[in-house]
Amino acid sequence: MRGDSRATRERLIKAATQEFAAHGIAGGRVERIAKAARSNKAQIYHYFGSKEALFDAVFDALVVQATQEVTMDPTDLPGYAGRLFDGYERMPEVSRLAAWYRLERAEQHGPIRSIVDSSLDKIDAIGRAQKEGKLPDRFSPAELLTLTLTLAATWTAQTPEYHSVARGSGYAGRRRVITDAVAALLRP
Template sequence: MVGDAEATKRRLLDAGTAEFAKYGIAGARVDRIAAAAAANKAQIYHYFGSKEGLFDAVFDEFVAQTLREVPIDPADLPEYAGRLFDGYLRHPELTRIASWYRLERAETSEPLQSILKANQGKVDAIAQAQADGVLPSRFDPADLLALVLTIAGMWTAMTPEYHDLVRSETVEHRRKVITDAVRALLA
């Protein structure tokens, strides 16, 4: 029975990911999520408390996944930014869900502890690298992290019209622009 419960939760998380990436929180429908998960709506409320609770669980899972797949390396922030870019390509739904979170959830809910903890860990790692002389201290650690994260995600934040402008650029070129930009930031 526990295996069935875990399998149901997994299907709901997967269906929620697809639904939230496409429609955001307000546009997502629990009936579509339940149908896609071969579950019923009551199970969403049982396991996650609400549609917003399911969204938070989906987002929290992406935070944990990103930390596992792309741990920060303060000794090589350019490559860290490049690996983040690679992750955004592998999981395009992540950037969409993060955008929906910023638009619909960030100001109306308690901060997600996983995000606070992840960000603090990255800032602490940068601060230690600065104290050890591995990184320049021109920027405050939190500001430096914000710059690196913004550069790493810049291609995913562009409008479709801008993408038309750079359509001929390869993925390799885009990744190199990111790593070169972070390298220049640290020079």
């Protein structure tokens, strides 16, 4: 029975990920999530309590997955940006859910501890690398991390219309632009 409970929760999270990525929290429908998960609305409320709490569970799971899958070596920030880009390309719902989170949930939710802790760890690692002379100190550690994260998400932040006019670069070209841009930040 315990395995059934876990499998049901996993199906609900997976279905909710797709629903919320496509429609946000306000536009997401519990009925569609339940149907896609081969479940029912009562189970959603049993396991998560509310649609908003289900979104939080989806977003928290993606944050944990992303921070575990994409590790940062402060002496290879271009590589880190490239791996983040790879993740955004492989899982476009991450960018969409992050946008919905910022728009619909961030103020009510408060800081997500795993994001805060992960960010502080990265900032500390960049700061240590700067003190050891392995990274330039033109930017503060927080600024350097912010710029790296922003550049890694550059293509996913653009509208589909922009992608249609920015032809020719392809996946490898877009990735190279990102890693080259982060490398340029590190030049003295």
